[in-house]
Structures are given as structure tokens and as C-alpha cells.
Amino acid sequence: MEPENDCAWKPKQGMTFDSEQCVYDFYNIYGGRMGFSIRRDFCRKNKVTNQLICRLLVCNKERFRKGDKRDPLSKNPRAETRTGCEARLYVKLDEGTGKYVVADFKEKHDHDLFGDxxxxxxxxxxxxxxxxxxxxxxxxxxxxxxxxxxxxxxxxxxxxxxxxxxxxxxxxxxxxxxxxxxxxxxxxxxxxxxxxxxxxxxxxxxxxxxxxxxxxxxxxxxxxxxxxxxxxxxxxxxxxxxxxxxxxxxxxxxxxxxxxxxxxxxxxxxxxxxxxxxxxxxxxxxxxxxxxxxxxxxxxxxxxxxxxxxxxxxxxxxxxxxxxxxxx
Structure with missing residues (x-):
């Protein structure tokens, strides 16, 4: 996919995907191209069929890490890497077509994007x-x-x-x-x-x-x-x-x-x-x-x-x- 073709590689509302894995792969490639990593966040499943109904994918700097459980006097505490970034991609299952549809896409990050x-x-x-x-x-x-x-x-x-x-x-x-x-x-x-x-x-x-x-x-x-x-x-x-x-x-x-x-x-x-x-x-x-x-x-x-x-x-x-x- 050429970078000039925004419709091909950049998420937008209304895009459809055959599976949740396809959504993840697409957003992961987009993140790699832009310079950030992603992770899976909230999801909801049908209680009867166990089918995924919706999924939220976020920037790996979303939220803030909970307190370090290790000894607070540790000489090498883990560095804080999260910034509360709100960039995300949210998809919902269209039960009529069986496809996952982008319902919300927030593009802006609150941190520099980590290139080579x-x-x-x-x-x-x-x-x-x-x-x-x-x-x-x-x-x-x-x-x-x-x-x-x-x-x-x-x-x-x-x-x-x-x-x-x-x-x-x-x-x-x-x-x-x-x-x-x-x-x-x-x-x-x-x-x-x-x-x-x-x-x-x-x-x-x-x-x-x-x-x-x-x-x-x-x-x-x-x-x-x-x-x-x-x-x-x-x-x-x-x-x-x-x-x-x-x-x-x-x-x-x-x-x-x-x-x-x-x-x-x-x-x-x-x-x-x-x-x-x-x-x-x-x-x-x-x-x-x-x-x-x-x-x-x-x-x-x-x-x-x-x-x-x-x-x-x-x-x-x-x-x-x-x-x-x-x-x-």
C-alpha cells in the first residue's frame, strides 16, 4: 500500500474488516508506519455465543502505569513510559454483515512518535x-x-x-x-x-x-x-x-x-x-x-x-x- 493513498493505509470511520485479528493487524501496521506501538484494551463478547462484539485498540502509551509493586528503594525502578495518550481505534460487530466496522478513530497522540x-x-x-x-x-x-x-x-x-x-x-x-x-x-x-x-x-x-x-x-x-x-x-x-x-x-x-x-x-x-x-x-x-x-x-x-x-x-x-x- 502506497503512503500517498490515505484510503488504503490510514484508518477512518466506516472501514470494515473480516475479523478482529484483521483489525489488529491493520492498526499495528499503521502504528509501525507512523511510529507508535499498539495494544488490545477493552472488549465485549456475546454471552451466549462468546463472539466478540466490540474491541478497543489503543496506543501503548494510553493511561498511566500503576504503582511499581517492587521495593520503592530499588536502584533501578522501571521508567514511566505511558503518557495517557488517547489515540485509539474502536470497532463494533455489524451483525447483519458479520464484519467489524470502525466506529471511532482518534488519530492525535500526546507524545512524539518513536521513529528509527x-x-x-x-x-x-x-x-x-x-x-x-x-x-x-x-x-x-x-x-x-x-x-x-x-x-x-x-x-x-x-x-x-x-x-x-x-x-x-x-x-x-x-x-x-x-x-x-x-x-x-x-x-x-x-x-x-x-x-x-x-x-x-x-x-x-x-x-x-x-x-x-x-x-x-x-x-x-x-x-x-x-x-x-x-x-x-x-x-x-x-x-x-x-x-x-x-x-x-x-x-x-x-x-x-x-x-x-x-x-x-x-x-x-x-x-x-x-x-x-x-x-x-x-x-x-x-x-x-x-x-x-x-x-x-x-x-x-x-x-x-x-x-x-x-x-x-x-x-x-x-x-x-x-x-x-x-x-x-
């Missing part, structure tokens, strides 16, 4: 020509690594990345990531803005720290790079306070003319804590998933493989990942 967070990396050169290997990696619902896509590139120009991102979106049925993590590459940034303008582009904090060690470590010898920059990555929540502290840092270390700091400040919306703290990131701040995936590939792929050998062994990696997901 993807890390994108091209730093690992696996083939003898040292061509960039690009991977799109994220978490699955078991918080294990899932590979969304991969490619061998000829070069790392903006034009190549535009081509790659366009083909990635086509493979993903047009669904762009909610958030995309990359390193501090200008060509990548340009292509993301062109192809995925609604995707939140965030910079990997680990790569930023490594670049800082190369470019400004000599400035911060008293506290070190982490001692000076950590608060800008993880601590200061107010944008005005963040800018004030940045200015103080430039004054203290006489770093107003440092080229790397100028460039990094210019993209602060992609890494500064008050700018990114409210974006959906699945708990990530780095492209560590991609790094771990690249390390795994070393066990399967040698640099002297030709293209056929490369992709044959890459398929083995995918098979192992998918098997582990099925096990989980």
Missing part, C-alpha cells in the same frame, strides 16, 4: 581498492544491532551521498529515519539536508571529542579536552547559558579565532546538549553501533575479496544477525 534512529558511517575501508564502505545501523526492539542497509561507494562526495541516501529511502519504502548520527563530514551533511530534510541530523560525540584532541588539545592543557568540553555535550540544558559558557571558554583560552571551534560552534544544533536533548535518539549519542558492526565484519571479510566474494560473505553477516533476532 540510525547511525551512518563510512570510515571503515574493507576492500583492496580502499573504497568507502557505508553502513546504516540501528537498534531493533530487543536493543540489538540491526543492519538497515549497506553499500560500497566509489568516493565520498556530496553527489555520491545524495545517490546513496535516495536509494536507501527507496529501499525503506520512503520512510526516512527520525534521527541520523554521522561524523563531522560536510559532504554527508549537505546530502542529508537535500534528501532527508525532516530527519534530525546529529553528530557523534565520540568523533567530535577525537577531532577536538587533534585541533584544540593544546589550548586546554590545564583541564584537558574532556574537562572543558564535556559540559557542552552533556550538562548545560539552557541555550542562553550554553552560549554564555561557550563565550567564557573562548575568552579564558583566547580561542576566538580557532578555526575548528568556529566550525563546531556553527553546527551546535547537531550536538550541543540544549539543542539535541529533546530529540529522539534511542539513548545514543555516538555511532558506536557502526563501529561495533565494522569490528564484526573483520571476522568475515578480507581486504583482498572481489565484489562477489565481498557480498557473499556480507550476506553471511546479515544471516547471523537475523538469526539472533529470531532467537531473541
Amino acid at each position: 534512529v540510525v547511525t551512518f558511517d563510512t570510515t571503515y575501508k574493507l576492500n583492496k581498492e580502499h573504497r568507502p564502505f557505508a553502513s546504516f545501523v540501528g537498534f531493533n526492539h530487543h536493543r540489538e544491532t540491526v543492519i538497515f542497509g549497506a553499500a560500497l561507494l566509489y568516493n565520498e562526495t556530496a553527489e555520491s551521498f545524495v545517490w546513496l541516501f535516495q536509494n536507501f529511502l527507496e529501499a525503506m519504502s520512503g520512510k526516512a529515519p527520525k534521527t541520523l548520527f554521522t561524523d563531522q563530514d560536510a559532504a554527508m551533511a549537505k546530502a542529508i539536508l537535500i534528501v532527508m530534510p525532516d530527519t534530525t541530523h546529529r553528530l557523534c560525540t565520540w568523533h567530535l571529542m577525537q577531532n577536538a584532541l587533534k585541533h584544540v588539545n593544546y589550548l586546554f592543557q590545564d583541564k584537558g579536552v574532556k574537562g572543558v568540553l564535556n559540559k557542552f555535550f552533556f550538562d548545560i540544558e539552557d541555550t542562553n547559558q550554553w552560549k554564555l559558557e561557550w563565550a567564557k571558554m573562548l575568552d579564558k583560552y583566547d580561542a576566538h579565532e580557532n578555526h575548528w571551534l568556529k566550525l563546531t560552534f556553527a553546527v551546535k544544533e547537531k550536538w550541543g546538549w540544549p539543542y539535541v536533548r529533546s530529540t529522539w535518539a534511542a539513548g545514543m549519542s555516538t555511532i558506536q553501533l557502526s563501529e561495533s558492526f565494522n569490528a564484526l565484519l573483520k571476522d568475515y571479510i578480507r581486504s583482498d575479496f572481489n565484489l562477489n566474494e565481498f557480498f557473499m560473505h556480507f550476506e553471511m553477516v546479515l544471516y547471523e544477525k537475523r538469526y539472533k533476532e529470531l532467537e531473541a
Whole structure:
């Protein structure tokens, strides 16, 4: 079903279904496309035939969780994940036709819709020509690594990345990531803005720290790079306070003319804590998933493989990942 065809994939009053399971499957697919999970709620059955008369399906953030029955002094209490969301789909049995009819549909959610967070990396050169290997990696619902896509590139120009991102979106049925993590590459940034303008582009904090060690470590010898920059990555929540502290840092270390700091400040919306703290990131701040995936590939792929050998062994990696997901 094409996303442009609202009648096909979006619920509306009056839609009919052959069974309650068909209703559930339809709403579940819709939720997956939109970025939320569903669960079964209220239902009523015929007391004589035990046939389902009506069913209410809700967003998994509907209501609020009851109090935690475990020791209130637990060091790791379960986080509250419900928000009282009122999004729902309610169906009733039409006894004349035997079909279930949508009687009520509330579309609006009171929370952000939980899309994919993807890390994108091209730093690992696996083939003898040292061509960039690009991977799109994220978490699955078991918080294990899932590979969304991969490619061998000829070069790392903006034009190549535009081509790659366009083909990635086509493979993903047009669904762009909610958030995309990359390193501090200008060509990548340009292509993301062109192809995925609604995707939140965030910079990997680990790569930023490594670049800082190369470019400004000599400035911060008293506290070190982490001692000076950590608060800008993880601590200061107010944008005005963040800018004030940045200015103080430039004054203290006489770093107003440092080229790397100028460039990094210019993209602060992609890494500064008050700018990114409210974006959906699945708990990530780095492209560590991609790094771990690249390390795994070393066990399967040698640099002297030709293209056929490369992709044959890459398929083995995918098979192992998918098997582990099925096990989980």
C-alpha cells in the first residue's frame, strides 16, 4: 500500500474488516508506519455465543502505569513510559454483515512518535581498492544491532551521498529515519539536508571529542579536552547559558579565532546538549553501533575479496544477525 493513498493505509470511520485479528493487524501496521506501538484494551463478547462484539485498540502509551509493586528503594525502578495518550481505534460487530466496522478513530497522540534512529558511517575501508564502505545501523526492539542497509561507494562526495541516501529511502519504502548520527563530514551533511530534510541530523560525540584532541588539545592543557568540553555535550540544558559558557571558554583560552571551534560552534544544533536533548535518539549519542558492526565484519571479510566474494560473505553477516533476532 502506497503512503500517498490515505484510503488504503490510514484508518477512518466506516472501514470494515473480516475479523478482529484483521483489525489488529491493520492498526499495528499503521502504528509501525507512523511510529507508535499498539495494544488490545477493552472488549465485549456475546454471552451466549462468546463472539466478540466490540474491541478497543489503543496506543501503548494510553493511561498511566500503576504503582511499581517492587521495593520503592530499588536502584533501578522501571521508567514511566505511558503518557495517557488517547489515540485509539474502536470497532463494533455489524451483525447483519458479520464484519467489524470502525466506529471511532482518534488519530492525535500526546507524545512524539518513536521513529528509527540510525547511525551512518563510512570510515571503515574493507576492500583492496580502499573504497568507502557505508553502513546504516540501528537498534531493533530487543536493543540489538540491526543492519538497515549497506553499500560500497566509489568516493565520498556530496553527489555520491545524495545517490546513496535516495536509494536507501527507496529501499525503506520512503520512510526516512527520525534521527541520523554521522561524523563531522560536510559532504554527508549537505546530502542529508537535500534528501532527508525532516530527519534530525546529529553528530557523534565520540568523533567530535577525537577531532577536538587533534585541533584544540593544546589550548586546554590545564583541564584537558574532556574537562572543558564535556559540559557542552552533556550538562548545560539552557541555550542562553550554553552560549554564555561557550563565550567564557573562548575568552579564558583566547580561542576566538580557532578555526575548528568556529566550525563546531556553527553546527551546535547537531550536538550541543540544549539543542539535541529533546530529540529522539534511542539513548545514543555516538555511532558506536557502526563501529561495533565494522569490528564484526573483520571476522568475515578480507581486504583482498572481489565484489562477489565481498557480498557473499556480507550476506553471511546479515544471516547471523537475523538469526539472533529470531532467537531473541
